[in-house]
Amino acid sequence: MERRLFERLTAHFPVKFRDTSLDYGLDVFLKDISASGLRISTRERLFLNDYVTLDVKLPDGQDPVPLSGRVCWVREAGPRLYEVGLQFQKVNLVRMHRITKYAMAFSGN
Numbered sequence: 001m002e003r004r005l006f007e008r009l010t011a012h013f014p015v016k017f018r019d020t021s022l023d024y025g026l027d028v029f030l031k032d033i034s035a036s037g038l039r040i041s042t043r044e045r046l047f048l049n050d051y052v053t054l055d056v057k058l059p060d061g062q063d064p065v066p067l068s069g070r071v072c073w074v075r076e077a078g079p080r081l082y083e084v085g086l087q088f089q090k091v092n093l094v095r096m097h098r099i100t101k102y103a104m105a106f107s108g109n
Contacts, residue, residue: 008034011103018053037087046071058102065095
C-alpha cells in the first residue's frame with residue numbers, strides 16, 4: 001500500500017511547458033496533483049532531475065497557473081508517451097487552492 005504525506009487528487013487539465021510554442025494539451029496533460037508534486041502525461045522526453053515550469057490552464061478563464069518542479073521519475077506509457085512525476089520545490093498555497101478547487105469539482109474527489 002502506497003502511503004503519501006499529502007492527498008493526491010485526480011486532475012485532468014491541459015498544460016503547456018513554459019517558454020515553448022507547444023499549445024495547451026497537445027503534448028502535455030496534468031493527471032494528478034498533491035501539495036508536494038504532480039504527475040503529467042507528455043510526448044516530450046524528460047530526464048531525472050530536470051527542472052521544468054508548467055502553465056496549467058483551468059476552466060475559470062483566468063491566467064494559467066505556473067508550477068515548477070524537479071523531475072523525480074519518468075516511465076514510458078506508450079510509443080512516444082511518458083508519465084512524469086514532478087516534485088515541487090516551493091508550494092504557493094493560492095495557486096494550489098485554485099487547482100485543487102477545480103480538481104475536486106470536476107473529478108468528484
